[in-house]
Amino acid sequence: MRKHFSEYIEQNLADRDDFVFVTGDLGYAALENVARKMGDRFINAGVAEQNMIGVAAGMASQGFQVMCYSIAPFVVYRCLEQMRNDVCFHNLPVYIVGNGGGYGYGIMGSSHHAIEDIATLSGLPNIQCYVPAFVDDMRGCIGIMTERRRPAYLRLGLGKNAPEGMRQNEGGGVLVNETAPGLTIVSMGPVTNNMLAALNDHPHRTEIDVFICNAFPLIALSQEMLTSIIASKNVLVIEEHISVGGLGGAVSLLINELGLPLNKFISLHAEGYPNGLYGNQGYHQQLSGLDEGNILKVINSYF
Amino acid sequence: MDYKLLQGKLRNNILKMHYGANSGHIGCSLSCIDIMTAILKFKAEGDTFILSKGHAATALYTILHETGAIPVEDLSTFYKNATTLPAHPAPLKYAAIPFATGSLGHGLPLAAGIAKAAKLKKEDKLSFVLMSDGETNEGTSWEAGHFAVSNKLDNLIAFIDRNGLQGFGNTQDILGDTAAPKLWEAMGFEVVEADGHDIGKLLEAWQALATRKNGKPKMIVARTVKGKGIRYMEDRMEWHYLPMTEAQYAEAQLDLQVNYGI
Structure with missing residues (x-):
């Protein structure tokens, strides 16, 4: 889904003045076009996920919608308190996007898996977690997230198309x-x-x-x-x-x-x-x- | 300008709140009330302030009452059930408190984000944050520091309340002096030191730094005394935690008369 995600951002959100994209130093061979199109609203916050979420909350408090991207476990577990205290308590439009939910990163090992992410996040106040099953579904979820303008988590995984008749x-x-x-x-x-x-x-x-x-x-x-x-x-x-x-x-x-x-x-x-x-x-x-x-x-x- | 009477009055209000609530964190508020006064009485309307050391909430509530942002009837509910003023600032209650704090290490990232937003919007606004020296133990302070430097956030003005004491000992003895000016300077901040109880000097320091649009985030390391103004509390770790007895409250008020003339 990562490629489709990147294309969706590039085509639908990158031009919006109130939209900021922050990455935790990931996105090689996926986010280059988004970075190019967004200019100074594309921020690489470095290998510092907790700060990334705090900074995102600060920007969101000033009127921006902020999407924070990383590998799912890094953006879920490392920054849990920042999500809870800074983002969710204040009901801010910060959307964390975790690539490779579940066992998605396979042989990369347990550090890269996220099989407790929904349990971890979905009890926080004001948040909605989205787990699209198909590429089309992912587009719909991002649409709802940005419409809702409240805390959100998007878990990305395998990008197949929806079955016929669904x-x-x-x-x-x-x-x-x-x-x-x-x-x-x-x-x-x-x-x-x-x-x-x-x-x-x-x-x-x-x-x-x-x-x-x-x-x-x-x-x-x-x-x-x-x-x-x-x-x-x-x-x-x-x-x-x-x-x-x-x-x-x-x-x-x-x-x-x-x-x-x-x-x-x-x-x-x-x-x-x-x-x-x-x-x-x-x-x-x-x-x-x-x-x-x-x-x-x-x-x-x-x- | 002489701020002595104002300093005494604000301290008196802090003591009154703590005595009425039988609550601790008195020393922490007395340590940083002068810094907060120097910021909140004088910042422009669009500038933001985050109290990262949320345990000094009574100092924040007192100065925000002084500036008109918190009504007096709210102050009397401090620490009671159904209050908007708990021991650490609550979310979404007052426009002047943009973020609830209480867990350390959150303020600098938030303030950096606010400063970055102002840069993106090309707005000439300052983002203030007050941290404790113990709080600079937190890794997020360092993550945010590097972010502020690499993003050239010269509209970020961070204060450190450097009273040398933290939760369970002297800062020097625990992780070392993580609030040392030379460390933050080496990171890329423009750092000045100031007497953290001299409102005039603190004001002068931040106003001078605010004019320096040189791409460097600013830091004022304020030398302070925990429990400042009350002799038996000064530089004593236990006044992070203890409430006052009736006799101690009376003694504290006498100290305010002697030290601040109120």
């Missing part, structure tokens, strides 16, 4: 069938692609509704999702994020608060580093059961 509902993409569902799948982020691959030519495809959530914290289930869950009584949640503070916990809480009866609820999520070994993104997804093969197996267990 439409946008409040809070994300929807693939719903005409027939009564036997299973409701709720997912987050680009790992959705693994699930969609598992659904390809699936014999029960017409009995499975899919909801792809992109905005967190998840404070309500859409009417459409509710209707599907009430009908199917079966829920599968898929996310490249730990179970604590992620999508599964939020969906479970909302279902329980409404007292909806379920037959089965399975959460597939990032398991961390269960064997203490490292590999590419696919390797880590597989260890967590987030690969196409395991997702297919889990889906089949509902039928």
Whole structure:
């Protein structure tokens, strides 16, 4: 998504006088055109992420919208207090953009992964976290972020296009069938692609509704999702994020608060580093059961 | 101009708030009230000020009351339930307090961001920030310092309240003198030292620095005494924490009469 992100900024935001882009010394072979186009409103704040967020809050207090870019873990964990105290407490339009969410940086290792980012940030006041699953979705999320002009986090990942037939509902993409569902799948982020691959030519495809959530914290289930869950009584949640503070916990809480009866609820999520070994993104997804093969197996267990 | 009476009056108000609330952080406020007076009584309307050492909140509240930014009825709620004036400044309550502080090391990055915004907008505004000397232990102070130098923020005026004491000891004995003028000068700041209890000298110092549009961020390292003006508090670490007893409050008021003629 990084390339598409950069193109979107260049084409839609770079010309705006009230828009500032700050990078934590990253963006090689991606942000050069943005830098060229924005001139002095493109700032390299160096390898100093905490200061980057403080400076961004200072600029935002003076009327700018400020986007801060880095690798996801660096801009999420290192600057948590700056996000909380400087940005979120003051409800300022500072948007942090983390590239390579989840296990996106693969063999780069655990320092470069962000599998607790939504748990870390989404409880802060005034913030909205966006996890687009597809390139189009990312454009939409940035549009909402800049319209909203409040604290935000954008997690970038694999940049595939949305599947045919998907439409946008409040809070994300929807693939719903005409027939009564036997299973409701709720997912987050680009790992959705693994699930969609598992659904390809699936014999029960017409009995499975899919909801792809992109905005967190998840404070309500859409009417459409509710209707599907009430009908199917079966829920599968898929996310490249730990179970604590992620999508599964939020969906479970909302279902329980409404007292909806379920037959089965399975959460597939990032398991961390269960064997203490490292590999590419696919390797880590597989260890967590987030690969196409395991997702297919889990889906089949509902039928 | 003689500021003695004003200094005494503001100190008296600080003591009154702390005594009424039975709260600590008295020494911290008495250490930097003169610096804040030199800034907030005289800065232009568009200039901004951030109290980075948020634990000196009573000094901030007192001087902002003096300038008309905080009404007297609010002051009487200090430290009580349902107040807009907690022990460290709260967010989004007063236009004159642009940022809530209390965790150290936030003020210089914020002030640098404000200064940078003014540069981008080509506005002739000053961005003031007051830090403690202990606070310069924080890495963000150094990150922000380098940012200010590399971005040529000569509209940033940082003050350090250098009273030589921090949370649990002398600054010199803990991480060394991270507020040393030569360190900040070596980084690229234009640094001057001043008596942190001489309002006239402090004012003169920042007004002179403000005219120097040479691309260098400014710093005034203000030599101060923690608990200044109250003999039994002066240079004593415990007055970072302790509230006053009735007898101590009475003694403190006597000191103000002797030292400031109020």
